[in-house]
Amino acid sequence: MLREDVTDAIRAAVFEELAAVGFARMSIEGIARRAGVGKTAVYRRWKSKLSLVLDLVSAFAAQGLPAPATGSLYGDVRALLEVASHALRHPVASQVIPDLLVEAARHPEISDAIKAALLDSQQGVAALVVRDAVARGELPESTDPDRALDVIVGPLYWRLVVVRAGLPEGYLDELARSAVAALRA
Amino acid sequence: MLREDVTDAIRAAVFEELAAVGFARMSIEGIARRAGVGKTAVYRRWKSKLSLVLDLVSAFAAQGLPAPATGSLYGDVRALLEVASHALRHPVASQVIPDLLVEAARHPEISDAIKAALLDSQQGVAALVVRDAVARGELPESTDPDRALDVIVGPLYWRLVVVRAGLPEGYLDELARSAVAALRA
């Protein structure tokens, strides 16, 4: 029987190592070292660096994304931005996510896993939000949910991950208002 | 006298290698191999992998970014999106840019170089566009140029680099309309 605490320690170490050096530089030796574990313990569970990371991403996907239902488009958008900004302001996550996105272009398995773990659920939530807004008459029926997602999270991702600028007081409110106006256009 | 054609071959190889394997995995040996050049020729010009890349980014910065002046906010925004989408659809650039952005978090020198090469000029252009629009009465004086940049290029970057989805016919027009509406909100 594999010891659960060892498994958890390895998973945590992978996460930290991924943030510290990135997928490309990450080594099994480094993970074992950080976890305070023998290399054997790692190889007994996963067969490669790639499977380790895929496992981690899948675990993340299992969490799911809460679908907001605040009763107004603005409220839903604001709630989405709140959740996304929490995730992207986490220093480890904000390093790991873009790193894996870059690697995804080179490893189809990573690409698929991320798509399943993040994009699909995000697109699902966006589709729900748009559907509700259309039902309330807040948006035209022709609204494309994918474009909605672009307009809602794009500016936030750009600011937090690309520019790496802070979020001034009330900025999420502004972004939410902007997004609603953009969707109505 | 260092031979110019050799220098150019190395620079080109760095660019290709950066796109193929990323900064983390990039090696001087690989660059020399790809350029058809001895390692000596590389070390004679640059002292490390980092200086090679910094040199490349600086060269990119020297190009500058053309400031649109179409006479309308929509026109300016549309022009900005056009330029940005051309850059981000280039398969090599769309691999190299996010890769360097991720590495920037670990190497302050890269961060500074990218800031000087891309963000500063983008922010400058955005400031000009906003200023003109304010002068025409298209935007309120209180408009924050940085937020304008977030709202204009964020959705495009998200779609092209993060989601890696295509650009349907007329999508840039939609994005431009959305951005204008968002800025007016």
Next chain:
DNA sequence: GGACGACGAGACGGTTGCGTCGCGACGTAA
């Protein structure tokens, strides 16, 4: 209390890249 299996540690040969050095070939400028 004995058998079993996972554990950490670390040795193993192999691969890759590091940065330096020496080689003979080539081109250019005195």
Next chain:
DNA sequence: TTACGTCGCGACGCAACCGTCTCGTCGTCC
């Protein structure tokens, strides 16, 4: 013609990591 500097090539010792293996230890079931 001679002298010099760069060229491609490849060897050098060093370091890190690969994936496999063999230890002796420890905890848990039967």
